[in-house]
Amino acid sequence: MAYSDKVIDHYTHPRNVGTLNKDSNQVGTGLVGAPECGDVMRLQIQVDQNHVITDAKFKTFGCGSAIASSSLATEWLKGKTIDDAMKIDNMDIVEELALPPVKIHCSVLAEDAIKAAINDYRSKNGMQPI
Amino acid sequence: MISLPIYLDNNATTPMDPRVLETMLPYFTAKFGNSASRNHAFGWAAEEAVDYAREQVAGLIGAHEKEIIFTSGATESDNLALKGVFEMYQDKGNHIITCVNEHKAILDACKHLERLGAKVTYLPVQSDGLVNLQQLEAAITEKTILISIMYGNNEIGVIQPVKEIAAIAHKYGALFMTDATQAVGKIPVDVQADGIDLMAFSGHKIYGPKGIGALYVRRKNPRVKVTAQIDGGGHERGMRSGTLNVPGIVGFGKAAELCRLEMEQEAKRLSAMRDRLEKSLLELEESYVNGNVTHRLPHTTNISFKYVEGEGLMMAMKDLAVSSGSACTSASLEPSYVLKNLGLSDDLAHSSIRFGLGRFTTDEEIDFAIEQTKNAVNHLRVLSPLWEMFKDGIDLDKVKWVEH
Numbered sequence: 001m002a003y004s005d006k007v008i009d010h011y012t013h014p015r016n017v018g019t020l021n022k023d024s025n026q027v028g029t030g031l032v033g034a035p036e037c038g039d040v041m042r043l044q045i046q047v048d049q050n051h052v053i054t055d056a057k058f059k060t061f062g063c064g065s066a067i068a069s070s071s072l073a074t075e076w077l078k079g080k081t082i083d084d085a086m087k088i089d090n091m092d093i094v095e096e097l098a099l100p101p102v103k104i105h106c107s108v109l110a111e112d113a114i115k116a117a118i119n120d121y122r123s124k125n126g127m128q129p130i
Numbered sequence: 131m132i133s134l135p136i137y138l139d140n141n142a143t144t145p146m147d148p149r150v151l152e153t154m155l156p157y158f159t160a161k162f163g164n165s166a167s168r169n170h171a172f173g174w175a176a177e178e179a180v181d182y183a184r185e186q187v188a189g190l191i192g193a194h195e196k197e198i199i200f201t202s203g204a205t206e207s208d209n210l211a212l213k214g215v216f217e218m219y220q221d222k223g224n225h226i227i228t229c230v231n232e233h234k235a236i237l238d239a240c241k242h243l244e245r246l247g248a249k250v251t252y253l254p255v256q257s258d259g260l261v262n263l264q265q266l267e268a269a270i271t272e273k274t275i276l277i278s279i280m281y282g283n284n285e286i287g288v289i290q291p292v293k294e295i296a297a298i299a300h301k302y303g304a305l306f307m308t309d310a311t312q313a314v315g316k317i318p319v320d321v322q323a324d325g326i327d328l329m330a331f332s333g334h335k336i337y338g339p340k341g342i343g344a345l346y347v348r349r350k351n352p353r354v355k356v357t358a359q360i361d362g363g364g365h366e367r368g369m370r371s372g373t374l375n376v377p378g379i380v381g382f383g384k385a386a387e388l389c390r391l392e393m394e395q396e397a398k399r400l401s402a403m404r405d406r407l408e409k410s411l412l413e414l415e416e417s418y419v420n421g422n423v424t425h426r427l428p429h430t431t432n433i434s435f436k437y438v439e440g441e442g443l444m445m446a447m448k449d450l451a452v453s454s455g456s457a458c459t460s461a462s463l464e465p466s467y468v469l470k471n472l473g474l475s476d477d478l479a480h481s482s483i484r485f486g487l488g489r490f491t492t493d494e495e496i497d498f499a500i501e502q503t504k505n506a507v508n509h510l511r512v513l514s515p516l517w518e519m520f521k522d523g524i525d526l527d528k529v530k531w532v533e534h
Binding site: 003008011014017019031032033034035036038039040041042059060062063064066067112 | 439440465480514516526532
């Protein structure tokens with residue numbers, strides 16, 4: 001199966017690889033997937049007092065599409081409010097990266113990771129998880 | 131100078147040896163006859179070529195030429211052996227013993243036979259991939275007509291104790307069949323010494339053409355018969371009808387002869403290169419060889435690089451043609467059943483890469499493969515949350531994962 005140029009670009013030059021302090025109240029962490037399924041994504045957001053995401057980092061165990069999906073997600077998250085970030089849909093990722101049908105689950109995982117990270121931040125700051 | 135990409139997937143298929151191609155070419159054009167045409171020179175020339183190739187193929191495995199049935203490949207040979215024996219010997223019994231790590235051609239043919247009333251025992255393998263002989267013997271019943279165990283495994287290269295298995299089969303009056311697709315031409319295989327009654331193998335795994343294979347069917351002690359699965363003209367002693375693929379057979383014969391003459395040297399060269407590759411890659415932390423390393427084909431190694439996923443890894447090894455035990459698609463998240471049957475956890479199975487060296491692999495290519503694989507593993511470990519957790523001393527088995 002051939003990968004799209006955008007997948008290859010994100011895979012070869014992943015954006016925002018790294019780790020934020022998960023114990024900080026300003027940081028939300030989403031860890032989704034499972035090693036036995038061949039995909040684990042960890043996505044982290046740094047949020048300021050206006051609920052704007054100022055930084056995002058990821059690490060992913062998975063195929064090229066999974067790595068590219070999470071790399072793209074970190075790019076999209078920066079500068080968004082957590083409410084706007086919640087609206088990111090997996091199909092936007094599918095479209096942007098031209099993922100084939102067999103790789104749609106990679107984008108679903110990225111969406112799950114975004115939501116999990118936002119909800120972790122919300123819980124830490126006295127807001128109801130969505 | 132090496133040309134990229136580098137082919138290290140010789141268990142999937144091999145490039146054809148130029149000497150094989152050269153031998154085949156006249157049989158597409160000038161010598162195009164049908165080997166069954168008994169009344170003119172075109173037919174005679176084709177028949178003569180087929181006879182010669184049959185001797186060459188038989189010579190590689192210590193068989194008599196009359197014991198070679200040409201087919202379209204090992205999958206057909208496996209099907210003919212299993213279905214043909216089941217049909218021919220149904221008065222004697224309906225029980226077949228095979229193994230969970232067989233190729234799909236065997237497993238799927240067995241599933242088919244189960245629907246037709248066969249009882250099939252799928253023996254487990256030990257953690258090194260070998261069949262347990264006591265378990266095998268204990269599985270035999272009065273109804274057992276056939277034991278089918280592969281010679282060398284396609285994913286991990288593990289070589290089964292074929293001679294011992296054949297002896298057990300014969301002790302109880304069962305036939306012994308082996309899928310030797312990966313072993314023939316790579317290691318010495320002798321149907322007499324090994325006590326093999328039926329054996330499947332193919333041309334394209336031994337530097338010959340695709341679309342040609344053979345089933346060895348023992349003619350004496352005991353005389354084995356299989357019911358034809360393709361009817362129409364009674365070719366191949368009535369066991370496999372259809373106009374013979376003369377160029378394919380000629381190529382298969384030449385390929386077999388080259389293996390017979392060069393196999394010993396080639397195996398030494400390949401195992402030295404394979405061992406060097408393996409040793410270098412095992413310098414990476416948390417990397418493990420899958421399967422028994424003593425009873426193993428000389429050209430194969432299967433290594434798991436923990437905390438990186440195989441498909442993602444292969445993408446970084448972009449100049450290497452290898453294969454992975456991982457299958458990251460929504461249709462199947464199941465990693466290789468061969469690796470899982472060794473008792474590997476799913477994540478280790480997802481992290482595996484098979485390297486299959488071949489006749490045309492060079493030392494320079496191995497150097498390149500070592501470097502690119504190491505770089506790829508390191509690149510992906512920087513990206514891997516699992517690697518980070520492992521390095522932080524977190525026990526991944528105790529993490530509560532959110533499956534999707």
